[in-house]
Amino acid sequence: MARLANLETEYPVLDSTVRNFCASHGIFSVEDFLIHDLYMLAAFAEQNNSSERLKEGIAQVLSIIDDMHQPWLNGMELLEDAKRNKHVFPTGIQGIDLLLGGGIRVGQLTELVGPSSSGKTQVCLRTASNVARNHMVLYLDTGNSFSPQRIAYFLGKTINPSSAQAKNQFLQKVMSNISCHSVFDIFAMFDVLHQLESYLRCQDGRGGCQMRLLIVDSISSLISPLLGSSSTQGRALMTSTGYLLKKLAHQHNLAVLIINHTVGGEGGYSKPALGDSWKCIPHSRLFLSCDRGSNNYNVSILRHPSMASGKAARPSCRGDTVSSSHGPYQPSG
Template identity: 80%
Template sequence: MAPLKNLEREFPIIDSNFQNFCASHGIFSVEDFLVHDLYTLAAYAEQNIASERLKEGITQVLSILDDMHQPWLNGMELLEDAKRNKHFLQTGIQGIDMLLGGGIRVGQLTELVGPSSSGKTQVCLKTASNVARNHLSTVVYLDTGNSFSPQRIAYFLGKTNELASAQGNNAILQKVMSNILCHSVFDIFEMFDVLHKLEYRLRSQDRGVDTRLLIIDSISLLITPVLGSTSSQGRALMVSAGYLLKKLADQHNLAVLVTNHTVGGEGGTFKPALGENWKSIPHTRLLLYCDRTSNACNVTILKHSSMASGKAARFVI
């Protein structure tokens, strides 16, 4: 899914006149069509002097939405795809990698859930440094709360290469840092813009090295402001974001790692934020909790496509 202006080159019917018509009704992207009353939009188009062309544009956008649905695949095709493309990326954290049977899975969306100071960002930074160093892959890191720390990545690399020379460490540090592309993103629409540009880049294959990891720390900071008790548009934007992330993961063999905070639940317990509509989106959900007195962290599987919930591990970053 993309901003309408990005579609004009491939679909001339979505020209500036069509874009201006849509913008006058608060529609700027394909996502906006998902939450708009299309019957009302078509009625407004009828009143326009260019009604036929506008209706053609509406039909074209609906066709684009239809094309987004994946074709049916049989079980053998899915198995072959999993063997060929859906590998693991090691986080570099032994407890997590062993718990998950190798690391976070390429082609899937993994979510880290935890309260403040539970270690979510540290896991993201450690994973980014490990993938950028050992897989020679580009990591796209969306920082939503000014928590990205290059100093922390340098610390992780220093521990990994503590026996290497200072010159060698500096070369590794430069290589790793150049492989991590960090974007500061502060609202969900900025996130959509970055993700659409990433999707275009991946589709065009115009890149020097493969992108294998996308991190959003934190997804809940972007989605929570658009949610409301009666906001169907906010929920639709959330589901659209989840759909786009899973699409990027599956079609371009990315591992997508996002973080989510916790909120109070019944009986004083805590539960992942973003509610039931988001709950079904991640393939894997991990609950993090850190003991500040010992710096040890616990990770528990809340949801996994092939493992039982409740399995846990302990680690220190």
């Protein structure tokens, strides 16, 4: 969702009069409308000399929000949509790809949950290096965890070019297909996502190398600080974030991979951060954990639109295997 200042060209009613009024009430973007008391805003507009103009502007923003809602689809339309978006991108990690039926799904939001040092960022870097062979990747780094050296290492393990020059050319090609942006608050991420949305609109229908993967490492680092008070603003921003990510995935055939941390739950078990309001947003949720003192890790399905929860894989440095047993994650509550 865009800032109001960027909408005047398309919607002339959102002129400086409307924007200045909104700014005086802390409203600078469409997201701000979602967390504001609109009845109170309308009451303030009534008291203004330009009340009619302001009410037109408010009505226009509400219309923009309504247009962003996806229309109802019947069963056949949903089936056709599933066929169009059945493509997957392999992560390059055999166990995970076998577990997911090929990899992460295009057009959907996949969440990777796990405690600290469980290998979440390594999965993201490995996936980025694999997808960037043929497509462009946008990597949003919220904690200085992006490592081009690790990506180069992963690529070096999987290619065997005929010469050092060929290897270097291949590395340059893949690395140039990965764009990394450091974002340290939710509003900076919104700005990048709005830029991405504009870019994706322009690239649709064009040939050549296209953006096909968005990684956010990690989403919980940006949202968790907003949820510490009784204010509803944090939850509203969290919902807007999820909606925008899913919209980008669905409308532009983008695979979205995000990281979420864990927090303590009932019975001493870990559970995904961000709470119940967030858990219904990702299409797929995977839980990742690492065995202490080894390079072995476990990944299990918490949620998937076409696979049973609890199915697990155990990729390791000695080779990848997949089992149908339950992983180490135990839901609390």
